[in-house]
Amino acid sequence: xxxxxxxxxGEICHTVDEPLPELKDLVAAAVGQPVRRxxxxxxxxxxxxxxxxxxxxxxxxxxxxxxxxxxxxxxxxDVMNQLFREGQSPKPLSFVNTVSNAAAFxxxxxxxxxxxxxxxxxxYFAFESALQLALVDFxxxxxxxxxxxxxxxxxxxLDVHRRRLGLNADAQLAEASHWVFxxxxxxxxxxxxxxxxxxxxxxxxxxxxIAMQKLPVDGTxxxxxxxxxxxxxxxxxxxxxxxxxxxxxxxxxxYDSQSAAAVGEYLRSAKNKMRMLLHINGDSLGRxxxxxxxxxx
Amino acid sequence: xxxxxxxxxxxxYLLCEEPLAxxxxxxxxxxxxxxxxxxxxxxxxxxxxxxxxxxxGTSSSEISVAxxxxxxxxxxxxxxxxxxxxxxLGNIALWIMERFGLRGPDFTINTACTASxxxxxxxxxxxxxxxxxxxxxxxxxxxxxxxxxGFQGLQLLTDDLMRPFDSRRNGLVLGEACAALVLxxxxxxxxxxxxxxxxxxxxxxxxxxxxxxGSTVRYTLERALHSAELAPDAISALKAHGTASLLNDEAExxxxxxxxxxxxxxCALKPRIxxxxxxxxxxxxxxxxxxxxxxxxxxxxxxxATPGDLGVVLNQTxxxxxPGNFMLNYFGFGGNNTSLIVSNLER
Numbered sequence: 278x279x280x281x282x283x284x285x286x287g288e289i290c291h292t293v294d295e296p297l298p299e300l301k302d303l304v305a306a307a308v309g310q311p312v313r314r315x316x317x318x319x320x321x322x323x324x325x326x327x328x329x330x331x332x333x334x335x336x337x338x339x340x341x342x343x344x345x346x347x348x349x350x351x352x353x354x355d356v357m358n359q360l361f362r363e364g365q366s367p368k369p370l371s372f373v374n375t376v377s378n379a380a381a382f383x384x385x386x387x388x389x390x391x392x393x394x395x396x397x398x399x400x401y402f403a404f405e406s407a408l409q410l411a412l413v414d415f416x417x418x419x420x421x422x423x424x425x426x427x428x429x430x431x432x433x434x435l436d437v438h439r440r441r442l443g444l445n446a447d448a449q450l451a452e453a454s455h456w457v458f459x460x461x462x463x464x465x466x467x468x469x470x471x472x473x474x475x476x477x478x479x480x481x482x483x484x485x486x487i488a489m490q491k492l493p494v495d496g497t498x499x500x501x502x503x504x505x506x507x508x509x510x511x512x513x514x515x516x517x518x519x520x521x522x523x524x525x526x527x528x529x530x531x532y533d534s535q536s537a538a539a540v541g542e543y544l545r546s547a548k549n550k551m552r553m554l555l556h557i558n559g560d561s562l563g564r565x566x567x568x569x570x571x572x573x574x
Numbered sequence: 575x576x577x578x579x580x581x582x583x584x585x586x587y588l589l590c591e592e593p594l595a596x597x598x599x600x601x602x603x604x605x606x607x608x609x610x611x612x613x614x615x616x617x618x619x620x621x622x623x624x625x626x627x628x629x630x631g632t633s634s635s636e637i638s639v640a641x642x643x644x645x646x647x648x649x650x651x652x653x654x655x656x657x658x659x660x661x662x663l664g665n666i667a668l669w670i671m672e673r674f675g676l677r678g679p680d681f682t683i684n685t686a687c688t689a690s691x692x693x694x695x696x697x698x699x700x701x702x703x704x705x706x707x708x709x710x711x712x713x714x715x716x717x718x719x720x721x722x723x724g725f726q727g728l729q730l731l732t733d734d735l736m737r738p739f740d741s742r743r744n745g746l747v748l749g750e751a752c753a754a755l756v757l758x759x760x761x762x763x764x765x766x767x768x769x770x771x772x773x774x775x776x777x778x779x780x781x782x783x784x785x786x787x788g789s790t791v792r793y794t795l796e797r798a799l800h801s802a803e804l805a806p807d808a809i810s811a812l813k814a815h816g817t818a819s820l821l822n823d824e825a826e827x828x829x830x831x832x833x834x835x836x837x838x839x840x841c842a843l844k845p846r847i848x849x850x851x852x853x854x855x856x857x858x859x860x861x862x863x864x865x866x867x868x869x870x871x872x873x874x875x876x877x878x879a880t881p882g883d884l885g886v887v888l889n890q891t892x893x894x895x896x897p898g899n900f901m902l903n904y905f906g907f908g909g910n911n912t913s914l915i916v917s918n919l920e921r
Contacts, residue, residue: 376633376907
């Protein structure tokens with residue numbers, strides 16, 4: 278089994294109010310050049326991925342796995358409003374940019390990457406899905422390095438956006454782009470290691486998977502994903518004996534793909550007393566996902 | 575043939591007599607029917623469905639439904655906003671899982687015209703890894719105004735026949751499709767196909783076209799051959815992406831010529847079913863395998879029978895196709911290139 282190291286993390290995450298903050302300068306700073314005529318979703322992708330790459334130059338053969346809970350809502354909404362409200366056909370570039378992998382294209386282009394790229398959407402397990410696909414490709418030897426990110430953006434007007442997301446009128450909204458650069462190379466600067474990522478059809482299957490990991494109770498923290506019921510979290514804690522809850526969500530506004538933030542927050546809050554983090558998320562169908570990471574050192 | 579919707583002057587003709595109606599439900603009915611048929615044909619039990627992995631490939635997802643809902647709501651109020659009921663590309667996956675009792679992992683791949691080919695590739699990778707025992711792959715693409723007008727704006731639509739690689743080629747015809755496929759690990763019968771190799775490559779030359787010098791197409795095809803552990807001359811037939819657009823056919827032909835000293839028998843399926851975008855990966859795989867299983871390679875008549883400016887030509891009449899290794903290529907917006915190699919030879 279190949280070991281997979283977290284070499285760098287790069288992200289942007291902020292709560293938003295209207296008007297939404299400008300991102301152009303942040304894009305230019307992150308990727309070293311202005312990138313024009315791209316959507317907010319693509320800007321966020323470039324900022325997060327670019328920040329990953331500024332800390333360490335990425336090999337050209339780095340595969341890109343981009344995930345999202347909603348995709349590039351802004352550009353789709355623009356095109357729909359133009360067409361059906363104003364009667365204007367989509368402009369050619371706007372139309373081409375409606376493909377969700379356009380953001381992955383700009384990431385690869387701006388960072389000089391020449392490998393595979395993928396865009397995967399999952400309503401509840403966005404980052405987890407991309408991570409699973411990447412880990413399988415690592416294990417098969419198809420890739421040696423991967424940039425994995427999840428992006429979700431806010432769209433004005435925010436009161437409409439809250440209703441679109443099914444949130445209360447006073448819910449604090451946020452937008453974010455979280456990326457990790459993984460490779461099989463064991464470096465002195467590696468931040469940590471991805472031990473495993475898994476999905477489970479039900480709570481029993483999840484508990485069995487956790488039991489197989491043989492986690493040290495006094496060295497493993499556990500975090501509760503945004504869609505996991507608190508009763509499930511308590512049940513898992515009780516069953517596993519993992520009492521040290523790691524809270525990465527406090528003060529975070531709402532966006533869909535928050536699981537990636539758990540990885541970044543955990544590694545940033547080093548040196549943790551807990552060497553490992555088990556992150557659990559759930560969905561409306563009663564399924565679960567789990568990620569297990571270990572801090573370097 | 576008539577306008578799909580004369581009132582809006584959509585650049586779309588219908589090749590059937592069915593009117594475009596009930597757009598808010600039509601997509602779900604079609605997907606439900608295809609998935610049900612695939613699960614039944616593969617005899618997937620209720621218990622097996624609990625761990626079945628779901629891989630969806632689509633470009634426009636539920637946009638056809640979202641358009642219909644928004645148009646209806648706009649008639650009632652100018653304050654209506656789009657995508658209020660379905661704002662996640664992952665919603666169809668949830669709906670399929672709920673409807674069919676699936677509880678395995680789900681992945682909705684949205685990489686334009688390579689989407690369902692990539693879904694096949696990812697499903698195969700998860701099967702080989704042992705994470706899942708079975709995978710359901712669904713590729714779908716339904717009529718929507720944004721796509722039709724978007725392609726018209728890019729001047730990629732023809733009002734004539736699709737003529738891939740022909741000097742007279744002048745664009746594509748859009749199509750609709752929904753295909754569903756069940757993959758199982760190690761349960762192959764003699765006549766069934768298996769995915770021998772695959773590769774995906776992000777071509778950063780342009781967001782809307784592959785590099786016309788063929789270099790990135792060549793690289794994708796070579797990686798697929800490497801993955802399949804095959805030399806180019808081991809490919810006995812090739813299904814081209816073949817959009818009949820000026821630039822993409824140029825890039826694809828150049829790439830194929832660089833890889834193959836002797837071009838294998840070549841077919842393209844879009845002249846028969848239109849360009850079904852995110853669904854074409856799976857729909858064309860199913861059609862190709864269906865024909866190959868019966869021992870023949872589909873023909874593309876009514877196009878130039880001798881190589882034109884691009885130096886390649888599609889076969890004109892159905893030819894016999896014994897068991898072999900076959901390459902199927904797909905290229906999409908966002909620089910997404912994918913090549914699959916399937917085989918019906920013994921493993």
